[in-house]
Amino acid sequence: MRHGEKWRASWIWGGAEESPRNEWRCFRRSFVAPKGCDAAVLSIAADSRYALYVNGEWGGRGPARSWPEKQSYDTYEVGHLIRAGERNTIAVLVMHFGVSTFYYVRGRGGLLAQMELLSEGRMLQTIVTDGEWRTVRHPGHDPRSPRMSCQQAFAERIDARLGSTEWVSPHYDDAEWERALTIGIAGTAPWTELEPRDIPLLAEESRYPSRIESLRRVEPIAWSTAIDVRSQMDPDSANHCNPVGYVGYLATTIRVKSAAVLTLGFPNATSHLPGVALNGAHIEASAYTGKPPERYVELTLRPGDNFLWLDVTHEADHGRNLQLGMDSAEPFELVSPFGEQIGTSASPFVSVGPFDRVEVIDHRPGRELSKNHEGYLRLRNCPSPSELTEFERWIRQVPKTLVSRDNVFVACIWSRRETRLQVPYELRHAIDSSPAPGVVPLFDEADTEMIVDFGLELSGYLAFDLEASAGTIVDFYGFEYMRDDYRQDTYDLDNTLRYICTEGRQAYISPIRRGMRYVMVTVRGASRPLKLYGLQVRQSHYPVAEIGAFRCSDALLNDIWDISRHTTRLCMEDTFVDCPAYEQVFWVGDSRNEALINYYTFGDTALVKRCLRLVPGSRSQTPLYANQVPSGWSSVIPNWTFFWAQACKEFVDHAGDAEFAVEMWPHIRYTLDHYWLKRDERGLLSIDGWNLLDWAPIDQPNRGVVTHQNAFLCRTLQDVAALARIARDPDGAELYEARAERLREAVVRWLWSDDRQAFADCLREDGSLSDTFSVQTQVVAYLCGIAQKEREAAVRRHIVHPPESFVRIGSPFMAFFYYEALARMGDYGELLADMRRNYGQMVELGATACWEMYPNFAVNRANPEMPTRSHCHAWSAAPGYFLGAYVLGIRPSSSGWEEIVVEPQPVDLLWARGSVPHPAGGRIDVSWRIVAECEMQVRVWTPAGVRANVRLPEGFRGTIERAEF
Incomplete structure (x- = not known):
């Protein structure tokens, strides 16, 4: 919608139910475009998701996830698709979930669209959703398809014999379709406010398989x-x-x-x-x-x-x-x-x-x-x-x-019998760029299964082109990992698509987002061999440029940086998401670390700002703010809210955006004041919630006093006191500084063990200290400035050389905070050693993205063979930040990066070079090389006007060259 234009469209729907379960509904509106029309702007929103076509051509998909009361809408320039003086058609597929998910709060079925036809900027005609639109339930879609997972909506079942794709064409006859039902004007509940999309539309690119991994004859159950x-x-x-x-x-x-x-x-x-x-x-x-x-x-x-x-x-x-x-x-x-x-x-x-x-x-x-x-x-x-x-x-x-x-x-993972076969050479045409098809073998009284490897983790939309007999069933099952004779099936994720073929040549693009590396394709009930002309994933992600770069003398670290960048990109959708396969959910706490990694790899700020703004929308669920938003699950991880508040401060510092501090400060103060009310008689935060920090056997009960939460609240109060000053609230700043000190003193008094010279993980219900001590708790206490003087020295020892009885770091997410602590101590050698040790395992096992858990850490796994749950999880991509910030040594020293420090840390490396995006545009390039013992050559390129303080590491001498772009 053009700036200043008002909504004239109404929300529309069809059928007898306001919010039917898993209904796909087709909408069409045909019109004659005025002669002289040279531009068209189409704005659209839907509950729950839409796929847009104009004159049979692909338009786009959306909308961005949002709270129902602040419904997001998209705007497209579609003038190049409009035929002036001729009949035109807008066609929209609306997929209404009819249930709440972890990324959607149930509203009701609805479509809102408005297209303005222009000539030299002058309005000629407006097409709006109203009772003139035609609609029908998608005849080929099976509404009985099961939920993909508790986090997501539904798997996909399509019968191409019942529903032609021709319905998007302007020549299609929709006379038998019903007229759309008008729900109400823009602003009708539950979509009481409409907000324009505040980030770019997602990018899509075709990615093709690398090889056929296996072929089997299978007898189905x-x-x-x-x-x-x-x-x-x-x-x-x-x-x-x-x-x-x-x-x-x-x-x-x-x-x-x-x-x-x-x-x-x-x-x-x-x-x-x-x-x-x-x-x-x-x-x-x-x-x-x-x-x-x-x-x-x-x-x-x-x-x-x-x-x-x-x-x-x-x-x-x-x-x-x-x-x-x-x-x-x-x-x-x-x-x-x-x-x-x-x-x-x-x-x-x-x-x-x-x-x-x-x-x-x-x-x-x-x-x-x-x-x-x-x-x-x-x-x-x-x-x-x-x-x-x-x-x-x-x-x-x-x-x-x-x-x-x-x-x-179930049909894909359980069969009566299966026989592994050699892959015929000619079957390669199923995945190569040849115009010839791959002919899938046909067996009597059995199905044909082949597993296709795309070569790396992907996130997007399955697409295929095939020729088959009517009634042939083709099942697609996406999963993430296989090695030797082990295939990791996606228990708790029904990542499947069943496509029942019509007769002849046909193509299909799924509108359901999936994450995967491998796709099992099973052909069932064919009366003649199926010809597969092509299979692809329409890779979809937030549009970013690869501004960040890193290379050094250690090839393993280069691979680790590469998988960190790829992971981050795959987990950037319309928000940051935890993983593209299992959940696709915006977890608030994860995104604090993901934002920092993004700053160093891609440099985007719009997506970060959008994520931060979504969190206060959960106020209607809890004043403590939910841990994933927008979501139908009202759940609180206190640390995740604290990380969100810290991320707001980090964003303001990174972007130099003082107005954002003013905007967010009331929301931050609101929730932290409610957390402050949760203190017990000792002055400690004592709270019921999901008191999580790490997938490890640390003592973090979901009721009572947990040390790491108290420490992170203390740090958050310190951080937001600084934010309050930026937001021009000096009284609030003083209040939170005083609260932070009171809480710090309470943590030291009640949670420090003189006997163990360490912080216990929690207090038991009887007020005694837990018997469990962990590296995690010491890391958090150190980062948050809880321990001082002698206690700090003891805490540092426990971090670097923990006693045998201490619980060790259990996830790459927790490793981010561990690396922060090591960097603050100046122990860069252990930082790189841990990275090589733990991320190196992933690379050795064929990872193309960072795993949710370490391969040698068996907590929360379905079986011992399973190396991790998710094989692409952005909370794990810490190397994408730390290699740029400390090996290259590029870090800001002022708000907005007007001043930076460049202080490389070579450890055992011979050379390194790379780039970090600058938030105001451009990038900072650093190249360094060890030319002799304790002698280093450093070169630094910065955008014009950026002041760089370049320091050689302690004990080194050498030359420094500077230049501006």
Whole structure:
């Protein structure tokens, strides 16, 4: 929308439901563009996501994530797509989630669009969303596809036989479509404010595979599904992402004509394995086989109906589907335990309960889930259907909408038999640039599976071009890691797409973002060999230039810097995200470190500012601010809020943006004042929340006094006192300085152990010090200036030479703070040694991005073979910052980098060179080389007007050359 123009469009939707679950809806508006039209500006917003086409040409996708009450909209210049004097069509696919996710708060289905047609800047015509638009539910999309994960929306199931892509063309006949329903004018709730996109549209580029990793003949299992038990037990949970505890059962009947052996599988029992009974007999845990989290058990079925009883009681279900598979050599079917399903909307499953239900919010008081209900206890004896009559009021059919038609993830990781084959040379055409296709082999009574390697981690949209017979099923399953005979399957992430082919040549671009390196492609039910002309990922990321650079005499450090930069880019979307595969979530605390890494690799400030501004929107959930935003999960990690406040100060210092300090100061003060109210009688922060810092066995209980949180709050109070002065609030600055000192004194008094000469991890509920001492706690106490004089010396010793009993650093995220401490001490040798040791493991194991956890650290893993959960996680990309800041030695010494210091630290390197972006534009280049023992040659190039204080490292002499760009 042009500056100064007002919204004339209305929000529109279609169908009978305001917020249907997982609905894709097509919208069209055709019009004749006036002659003389030479420009067009189109502004658009949607709930939840849109894909835009103009005259059949790709327009863009969005909108940027936002709180519903401050709905983001995008604006496109589309004049080059408009045909003056001719018929034109705007076509929009709107994907409405109908459930809250970790990156979306449920609103209702809606589309808002306004296009202004211009001639030499003069308005000729305005096209707006209104009742003249046509709409239809996308006929080929399956709304029963399962959730991808508790963090995300839905996986994708497309039947190309039912829905043509021609609907985006201006020549398509939409006369049979319904007229759109007008919801209300711009400003209608829940989208009460509309805010223009404050960052550029994301970049997209095509990335092609590097090789076909494997080819297999696979025999599929008979049946699989995913059941959204959480939504069945608590229908209102669609409005939020808080964990739900519930007590209850699921049941179904397995019908066979003759006696049979059936394998029941729970291929993703990472957090919960239901209790199982068949025909009144419990299945013992010892009967299961399979390597966790995959659990399988053989059941003997009698002829006729077999009653399957599942105890699905869950302490805290975050929204993970119950994934089920069944396989038997004999035909079977599932039917309702109470006769045929009631109506076409009912599945063969019923729920019994819930007999109790609680919503779990970590920062609010709550009661524990009760499993003592008489009905629940009586039904643990595994009744028959006839015995359930007195529990009729507890029994509900599970609707088909909560039971997927299939489970592609299960079908991809569980097969009856598989045979590995050599990859035919001609199959390379499936991934090369040749116009000839790769012909996928066809097997009798079996499917064909091939795994394609893209060569590096990617984040974007799958696209393919193929020729097939109608009804051929092509399953795509993206994952991140395989090595030798080990494939790391994405448990808790259904990263799949099922595409059912129409007849002939066809192409498809998925509108669902995915992260992956490998794609398993499985062809099922083909009547003739499928021809694959091409497979690609439309890599999507925030548009940045590779301004930062680093090279040195150690090739390993160069590789480590490269994967750090690549990780950061992949985790820059419309916000920073933790990982492009599992979550795609803006975690507030992660982004503090990610912002610093970005400053040194890409130099962007707009995305950082956007992220910082989103956080106070969680005030409606909690005055303590949520740890991921915008999100339906109201969860608090106090450190994450503290890191956000620190990041605001760091942004102001980095960009020299005093007005941003003025803007953010009231929001910072608001939440820190609420945290100050959470102190106990000792003056220490004592809080209920997710009191996290590191994936390590440090003592950080979710209730009470945790040392690292108190220390970080102390530092935050110090930092924001300086921010208050920039924001012209000297009284606030004095208040927070005084609070910081009071808190520091309380931490030293109550959390220091004279016996261990160290800070304990926490206080127990009885007021005694924890027995657990960790490097993490000492690092935080040192960085935050808690310990002074003799205590500081002891803390430094524990950081560099920790006692054997101290818990060690457990994640690359915590390593960022560890490296900050080492740099402040001047121990650059240990900083590089740790980097080589831990990140070097990743490189050795083939990493192309930084992993969430260290390969040798087994906490929070599904099995010992699993080297990490996420293989691309920007909280881990610390080398992208520290190699530039300390090996090159480039750091600011004034706000806005008007003055800088260049102080290289060679350690054991012979040379290094590289660049760091300057926030005002341009870059700083540094090159240094050891020319003789203790003699260094340094060259520094800076933007004009930037003052550089160049210092040789202690004990070195040499020459310094300076120049300006």
